[in-house]
Amino acid sequence: AQTVTQSQPEMSVQEAETVTLSCTYDTSESNYYLFWYKQPPSRQMILVIRQEAYKQQNATENRFSVNFQKAAKSFSLKISDSQLGDTAMYFCAWRRGAQKLVFGQGTRLTINP
């Protein structure tokens, strides 16, 4: 079975700093998709960024970027110039084809003023 592991239950940084959230996963598949979802205190999960495993280039979305290491099965999220609004739970997730999203345990990120 596929598993997703986020080893950092909580992180805290100062506003404007850069922070990296870790995620590893375990799969025997070669084609799959990886996602980072953000869950602010309002509870609704929102997609932050996605990566197709067949693409070598790391995905970027404005201040958010990933470091995808397929051989190491690692998929970290970097947030640059962090803002107070980035405070949230962040979930790493894996999906293959039409299968369900498999989530990690989540990392609670706090951005301090």
Next chain:
Amino acid sequence: EPEVTQTPSHQVTQMGQEVILRCVPISNHLYFYWYRQILGQKVEFLVSFYNNEISEKSEIFDDQFSVERPDGSNFTLKIRSTKLEDSAMYFCASSELGVGTGELFFGEGSRLTVL
């Protein structure tokens, strides 16, 4: 912007009672999902639904659970006889595509407390 809406936002029930959680997915989406999150734990998949039938379900989704799309807009999760361990946040999600990078759009969740 279209969004997934869920009701109720919070429900308190007695053990053994039936509960129905309701979701209105985004209107042109075809794939529907229920996930749950027990406090402090990871988000767990319950069931996916497409073309008026269950396409996949987890081992959590036993005979006490059922899903239905009764009127073409609502997507409901029913728990027939609630147990204490059913206390969790339940998230509905919908997707236009059922594959690959098809983004899942989540609702704000329904918190279920079983006493």
